[in-house]
Amino acid sequence: MKRSERRSAARLAASQALYQMEIADKGLADILAEFEAHWIGREIEGDSYTPAELAFFRDVVSGVLRDQLPIDRGLDDALAKGWPLKRVEALMRAILRAAFYELRNRPDVPARVAVTEYVDVAAAFFGPEESGMINAVLDALARQTRPAEFAGGR
Template identity: 40%
Template sequence: MSQRPRRRPPTSRPRTGARVAAVQALFQSEQSGETAETVIDQFVRHRLGPPPEGRGDPDAGYDDGRVPDVEVGLFARIVRTAVQAQEANDRMIAVALPAEWPLARLDPVLRALVRAGAAELSMTDGPPARVVINEYLDVAHGFFDGDEPRMANGLLDRLARQLRPQEFTDAAV
């Protein structure tokens, strides 16, 4: 699986920024072993929004490790929900994967992305499932240029049909 430098999502999309940051935070938490709350705090203090005045490039953004425009509440909620529901969501993700492709084989960024998407799909007060899937597909294209976005799309579609079956009935289509 090939990773590439992140493309810059439009800076006027704070909900997309929240999703990008959530994927990064979940990746960091898994790699470092830090708790979700520790990582959320680090992101809020050091990586979300424009840099403090007089510190860093005011135009700093995704390429500099910052997420310049973020809905912080959504970011924190996705990370917390992903961590709290990780065991159950990981079981659903594992079932959605081909038998020869265990969850541990997924690229760690892709794993974080699918966990974030599953967490948001489990939030019944969020946007429609298709919107969530499309948002994470955009985020996946920012991280990958191989087959990973297609895999993320398929996995999130399967999870959405399990978590929100009412949105996929004939009347809802």
């Protein structure tokens, strides 16, 4: 399996783990252990979960928790006025947080790759309107966070 496929699976798992942490009030150690033991790379009720790059998964989940305050502030600033992050559906919040963490902290991942990957995660759970909103927010954040990658119309 290609590294890009393992990274895609890690992004999906990280978004789901962050969501589950929020709704079930689980801690970092518990959620990492649960996902690594029971979800990532397993078959559950006929659904196969692709093996993920575990170090990348751990980095995104733990990084979002470590940097959640500045991540949330940045997302609040990028969202439409009158629509703060706390009003966004929990899974959408998890996806936005994971993506913004990558944009802020993973220069080894091209901004366009991070945006596309998380829009794909959103499309797996939401319709085109919600995925489009996530795309717009992440594109604005990517251009703000990594302007050099977008200089000259590239």
